[in-house]
Amino acid sequence: MDLNFTPEEEAFRAEVRAFLxxxxxxDISDKLRxxxxxxxxxxxxxxxxxxxxxxxxxxxxxxxGGAGWNVVQQHIFEEECAAANAxxxxxxxxRMVAPVIxxxxxxxxxxxxxxxxxxxxxxxxxxxxEPGSGSDLASLRTGAVREGDHYVVSGQKTWNTLGQYADWxxxxxxxxxxxxxxxxxxxxxxxxxxxxxxVRPIITLExxxxxxxxxxxNVRVPVANLVGExxxxxxxxxxxxxxxxxxxxxxxxxxxxxxxxxxxxxxxSVNGRPLxxxxxxxDRIAQVELELMALEIxxxxxxxxxxxxxxxxxxxxxxxxxxxSEIIQQLAELxxxxxxxxxxxxxxEALDPEWSAEPLLGSHYLSYAPSLSGQYFNLRKTTIxxxxxxxxxxxxxxxxxxx
Amino acid sequence: xDFRYTEEQLALQETLQRFIARDYGFEQRRAFxxxxxxxxxxxxxxxxxxxxxxxxxxxxxxGLDGGAVDVMAVMERVGQGLLLEPYLxxxxxxxxxxxxxxxxxxxxAILPQIAAGEVKLALAAYEAAGRYELNHVATTAVAESGxxxxxxxxSVILDAPSADCFLxxxxxxxxxxxRAGVSLFxxxxxxxxxxxxxxxTQSGARAGDLELTDTRIxxxxxxxxxxxxxxxxxxxVDGAIAALCAEACGIVGALNQxxxxxxxxxxxxxxxxxxxxxxxxxxxxxYIAEEQIRSMAIIAAVNAGGTDARSRGRALAAAKAYIGQAxxxxxxxxxxxxxAMGVVDDLIISHYFKRLTMIDMTFGDADFHFARxxxxxxxxxxxxx
Numbered sequence: 001m002d003l004n005f006t007p008e009e010e011a012f013r014a015e016v017r018a019f020l021x022x023x024x025x026x027d028i029s030d031k032l033r034x035x036x037x038x039x040x041x042x043x044x045x046x047x048x049x050x051x052x053x054x055x056x057x058x059x060x061x062x063x064x065g066g067a068g069w070n071v072v073q074q075h076i077f078e079e080e081c082a083a084a085n086a087x088x089x090x091x092x093x094x095r096m097v098a099p100v101i102x103x104x105x106x107x108x109x110x111x112x113x114x115x116x117x118x119x120x121x122x123x124x125x126x127x128x129x130e131p132g133s134g135s136d137l138a139s140l141r142t143g144a145v146r147e148g149d150h151y152v153v154s155g156q157k158t159w160n161t162l163g164q165y166a167d168w169x170x171x172x173x174x175x176x177x178x179x180x181x182x183x184x185x186x187x188x189x190x191x192x193x194x195x196x197x198x199v200r201p202i203i204t205l206e207x208x209x210x211x212x213x214x215x216x217x218n219v220r221v222p223v224a225n226l227v228g229e230x231x232x233x234x235x236x237x238x239x240x241x242x243x244x245x246x247x248x249x250x251x252x253x254x255x256x257x258x259x260x261x262x263x264x265x266x267x268x269s270v271n272g273r274p275l276x277x278x279x280x281x282x283d284r285i286a287q288v289e290l291e292l293m294a295l296e297i298x299x300x301x302x303x304x305x306x307x308x309x310x311x312x313x314x315x316x317x318x319x320x321x322x323x324x325s326e327i328i329q330q331l332a333e334l335x336x337x338x339x340x341x342x343x344x345x346x347x348x349e350a351l352d353p354e355w356s357a358e359p360l361l362g363s364h365y366l367s368y369a370p371s372l373s374g375q376y377f378n379l380r381k382t383t384i385x386x387x388x389x390x391x392x393x394x395x396x397x398x399x400x401x402x403x
Numbered sequence: 404x405d406f407r408y409t410e411e412q413l414a415l416q417e418t419l420q421r422f423i424a425r426d427y428g429f430e431q432r433r434a435f436x437x438x439x440x441x442x443x444x445x446x447x448x449x450x451x452x453x454x455x456x457x458x459x460x461x462x463x464x465x466g467l468d469g470g471a472v473d474v475m476a477v478m479e480r481v482g483q484g485l486l487l488e489p490y491l492x493x494x495x496x497x498x499x500x501x502x503x504x505x506x507x508x509x510x511x512a513i514l515p516q517i518a519a520g521e522v523k524l525a526l527a528a529y530e531a532a533g534r535y536e537l538n539h540v541a542t543t544a545v546a547e548s549g550x551x552x553x554x555x556x557x558s559v560i561l562d563a564p565s566a567d568c569f570l571x572x573x574x575x576x577x578x579x580x581x582r583a584g585v586s587l588f589x590x591x592x593x594x595x596x597x598x599x600x601x602x603x604t605q606s607g608a609r610a611g612d613l614e615l616t617d618t619r620i621x622x623x624x625x626x627x628x629x630x631x632x633x634x635x636x637x638x639x640v641d642g643a644i645a646a647l648c649a650e651a652c653g654i655v656g657a658l659n660q661x662x663x664x665x666x667x668x669x670x671x672x673x674x675x676x677x678x679x680x681x682x683x684x685x686x687x688x689x690y691i692a693e694e695q696i697r698s699m700a701i702i703a704a705v706n707a708g709g710t711d712a713r714s715r716g717r718a719l720a721a722a723k724a725y726i727g728q729a730x731x732x733x734x735x736x737x738x739x740x741x742x743a744m745g746v747v748d749d750l751i752i753s754h755y756f757k758r759l760t761m762i763d764m765t766f767g768d769a770d771f772h773f774a775r776x777x778x779x780x781x782x783x784x785x786x787x788x
Contacts, residue, residue, distance in 0.1 A: 293702065
């Protein structure tokens with residue numbers, strides 16, 4: 001047992017750090033640092049920079065264009081990226097649909113889609129949830145009817161993240177209603193430019209457009225875009241969710257958020273002293289930090305066990321998802337609360353890159369303050385998406401505990 | 404990074420598991436706890452034969468050159484078996500202090516005896532009304548020709564009744580509460596004016612208070628420099644804290660296993676109670692707590708040997724605080740999910756629960772270490788390793 005990084009790992013960290021210092025565009029990292037709104041172009045630009053370095057998909061096997069990193073390398077990469085205020089990579093492409101295509105797609109699909117993902121050419125989004133099918137995902141009703149060489153898809157997907165940017169959507173569709181709900185689902189890859197698809201924004205509580213309803217009206221999808229076998233989609237869907245949840249611990253992001261929280265608490269004051277010297281507030285920070293310390297090790301233990309045993313992520317990731325989502329929420333809440341009543345103004349324009357606090361709120365007003373309340377509100381999603389905390393506990397009960 | 408035990412460590416754990424199954428069942432343990440000396444002397448001999456007592460000492464003193472992770476592997480099983488022998492006091496705590504801070508002469512004299520199972524030790528560091536503060540020392544040490552004279556009273560010395568020697572902290576200068584001025588002595592049980600007031604603890608293991616009345620000891624009994632012992636004490640206690648974290652980890656694992664089995668077997672309303680979602684989610688929380696506790700116990704073990712007091716102390720405080728909270732949760736919920744069966748003396752559940760409670764309140768509870776961690780937390784982000 002050894003928690004030290006090897007000299008090779010330390011060298012890798014230095015390499016990542018040097019790369020970030022040289023290649024991460026300042027305008028993008030400033031947005032992250034100041035809590036400004038990211039555009040599609042920001043994220044795609046960053047993906048293309050990573051791709052040119054050969055790091056477009058760190059954990060993917062090299063034969064699919066990945067860097068073939070192990071768990072510890074990926075951890076180091078994410079930690080350094082978060083510390084440098086790099087934007088997230090697009091998870092729906094890299095961590096969700098790609099592993100499914102690798103594991104269950106045919107060679108043609110792998111050769112066509114995977115290079116376009118790693119290069120940043122294609123943006124993917126997810127078509128899972130429906131208005132009547134949230135936690136009970138297997139009850140989904142969006143139908144796909146076979147007509148010759150095509151499926152004709154009709155229905156509605158919802159809670160779709162950043163579909164307004166997407167070139168492709170991976171969808172769970174119902175291809176059979178005969179047996180139990182799980183066994184009539186198929187996994188389709190659909191070009192967002194296909195006729196009959198429309199995207200309708202859903203504005204979330206912080207006022208931003210991040211998620212959408214997506215409507216399908218007789219959308220014709222080539223049968224060649226079916227992944228794996230018809231009616232086996234539920235298996236692929238669960239595989240995908242487990243892959244997604246491996247990133248839900250978000251340790252790097254949590255660390256960045258903790259650092260920022262401490263910075264805010266050092267600037268804000270109470271009774272003329274920095275807030276961080278107030279034991280009551282500092283204890284709240286310390287409580288979250290303890291959870292994060294434990295989660296960092298739990299995350300590495302769980303992920304390295306999958307790698308060592310050469311198996312896809314299992315139900316253990318549910319524990320990571322529960323803890324990581326709670327921690328990032330608690331940190332966001334503390335950052336907001338650290339502001340005191342400076343958290344009250346709702347300044348949408350403050351999310352624009354060129355916004356300046358002067359002269360509206362005076363020099364004491366932290367330049368990243370306006371985004372913190374919105375972040376708190378927005379991050380309530382983390383214990384709901386990708387399977388709510390309660391669903392994760394159901395999974396642990398059933399799959400790990402055998403209850 | 405590597406989070407696995409070595410083959411040797413796993414083999415050691417398996418040996419202990421077999422030992423517990425064969426020689427340390429629940430009823431056997433109860434019998435050991437009831438009779439004097441409150442543990443199994445036969446088990447102690449077996450630990451010596453297995454090399455457990457030699458584990459964390461250098462080879463030159465008859466040791467096996469093991470580290471804190473080896474101790475962690477052992478302590479998990481100590482927890483699982485609720486073993487009563489004074490392993491923590493003798494080998495980890497006092498043995499660790501002597502190994503790290505005693506003179507070469509003293510080390511040569513005593514470590515081989517510990518390793519061979521010939522001598523048992525106890526740490527007499529805490530005093531009345533001082534709670535968990537190692538610098539709360541009112542017991543006095545006055546230098547005399549060729550030796551020292553000790554006077555005072557030490558509180559709740561774990562494993563005191565069976566100890567052949569004590570490590571006693573006493574103040575050679577300064578006022579109560581000051582860090583400087585605390586000295587540490589190796590005091591034989593037969594020393595003049597030394598009296599042990601024995602009692603049982605909540606888990607059945609023994610402890611006692613120590614009265615020192617003009618107790619005379621020779622100069623060679625001093626460990627380290629006079630008045631400079633606090634660092635050695637803190638380092639030793641940090642090592643013991645790591646071991647306690649591992650013991651808690653072992654108990655939590657055993658409690659979760661037992662509770663899960665109970666949820667599957669106990670029937671009410673015509674069904675196993677484990678079909679109820681309220682209980683499933685509680686059990687899931689207990690499972691997650693166990694995983695997080697194990698991670699913190701690892702952090703404790705790999706930091707236990709650190710020589711930088713600040714980073715070591717912060718890591719150990721974090722682990723003890725977290726495990727104090729999380730293991731309390733698991734212990735209380737294991738009792739709760741067992742219903743009335745959780746509160747009877749005839750089932751091991753309550754014994755695990757009581758031992759977890761004791762672990763939290765030994766060498767600083769969750770609040771004590773949380774404050775230590777939080778107060779150290781103004782600078783930068785944490786480094787787990």
